[in-house]
Amino acid sequence: RCQKLFEKGCIGGVEIRNRVAMTAMGNGLASWDGEVSLELIRFYEIEQEAVAAIFTEFTRMDETSGACNPNQLCIATRKHIRSTERVRCHGARIFVQLYHG
Numbered sequence: 001r002c003q004k005l006f007e008k009g010c011i012g013g014v015e016i017r018n019r020v021a022m023t024a025m026g027n028g029l030a031s032w033d034g035e036v037s038l039e040l041i042r043f044y045e046i047e048q049e050a051v052a053a054i055f056t057e058f059t060r061m062d063e064t065s066g067a068c069n070p071n072q073l074c075i076a077t078r079k080h081i082r083s084t085e086r087v088r089c090h091g092a093r094i095f096v097q098l099y100h101g
Contacts, residue, residue, distance in 0.1 A: 009052075016052035017091055024055040024097040026069065034060060034067065034074025036081070048092035058099035068101030 009019045029040035044054055059073040060066035067074070074080045075096060 011053060011093075011095065014093055016093055018052045020051045021053040022051045022055065024057055026057045028069070028071045030071045030073045032071060034063065034072060034076070035079055036073070040073075044092075044094070045090065048090045051092060053093050053095060055095045056097055058097050061098060061100055066100040068099075 005020060006018045009016050027040070027043060029037055029043055031037050048054060057073055059075055061075060063074055063076040075098075
């Protein structure tokens with residue numbers, strides 16, 4: 001039965017290498033302005049060793065508003081999403097949990 005867990009799967013149109021996912025959880029590792037910090041990149045790189053899909057913590061869509069917690073992720077600009085290249089090179093896919101407080 002557990003064999004299926006390690007088979008390829010799909011989320012929408014995105015193929016993932018297995019069916020192990022890290023669910024969204026707040027970790028407070030983003031910088032004060034929502035940019036991805038080196039600590040957060042390392043956290044996702046460690047997790048991606050086993051998982052094929054990573055769901056980020058709740059992420060705001062605007063730099064100047066929408067934050068309800070300190071160090072909350074943001075995806076307003078290119079600088080905010082730089083971690084995806086580092087994690088994707090290991091084969092994991094990142095899905096963003098959007099939130100606007």
